[in-house]
């Protein structure tokens with residue numbers, strides 16, 4: 001039996017990981033989440049009775065230490081974080097407090113016999129890049145904003161604990177991921193919600209920025225294959241989508257698929273935090289996924305078939 005902690009497991013990606021882990025009756029999954037952006041309705045119900053939810057702030061060491069020492073986890077998926085471009089720009093102090101979370105979690109992990117920590121980092125660590133496709137080793141990290149700095153420093157904590165205490169890690173650098181359970185803080189779900197209500201869709205700086213979009217199943221299956229097959233131990237893997245798409249084209253595609261009457265409204269560029277381009281090198285992820293990542297349009301159709309969490 002693997003005893004597994006999933007932090008942020010009431011959120012979009014964390015709940016999807018927890019659900020697939022719990023589908024295996026040999027895994028016992030404890031979800032901790034403070035429900036700031038997560039929701040109880042996303043917590044998986046397992047036929048094996050192997051999921052436990054504990055409301056907990058992972059940045060509060062008193063809250064998290066009892067759980068870590070009483071449950072004796074084998075593996076940790078640390079996915080809890082303050083997320084969303086607007087929220088992270090408006091709450092820099094709260095964002096920086098996520099550094100306490102990783103620091104205490106790693107300390108408890110090494111003391112309580114955890115074998116490996118899986119961490120949700122972000123493409124934001126690359127900042128405004130000048131090197132494409134963005135590669136885990138060769139693209140310089142240009143993290144400037146608190147959210148990106150926290151992810152970058154958290155990666156440094158994981159590497160330091162490995163070096164000094166032998167605690168293993170795998171870092172996943174997530175690029176834009178989307179799927180039915182995503183909250184409205186993110187571009188795909190925000191545009192879909194607006195399109196379905198025929199409300200205007202606002203683009204910053206003409207929507208010329210490019211992103212790739214990874215369907216949630218590809219994200220989770222790639223990460224869980226790393227876990228199941230013991231691949232990329234003490235290493236970093238970009239987890240993203242293949243096609244680089246300008247945001248204006250994403251808006252137009254969503255309007256087309258929803259047959260919406262939404263207008264596109266152009267706003268001035270955001271003063272900071274909205275990178276010009278994202279394009280991951282996915283060679284490592286593709287070795288994990290062993291199938292082609294789902295194309296954007298096919299993924300959007302899956303989201304449109306299940307809009308319970310978006311509307």
Ligand SMILES: NC(=O)c1ccc[n+]([C@@H]2O[C@H](COP(=O)([O-])OP(=O)(O)OC[C@H]3O[C@@H](n4cnc5c(N)ncnc54)[C@H](O)[C@@H]3O)[C@@H](O)[C@H]2O)c1
Nearest residue numbers: 008010011012013033034036037038057058080081174177
């Ligand atoms: N969705 C993306 O495109 C994307 C891209 C890059 C990185 N990420 C990273 O992936 C992870 C999951 O993000 P998501 O998209 O599922 O967002 P989400 O908001 O759905 O999930 C984050 C979860 O963490 C919880 N949380 C936040 N702070 C907490 C705290 N102090 N203690 C306990 N729980 C806390 C929230 O309540 C929420 O359930 C995050 O670490 C995020 O930075 C996501």
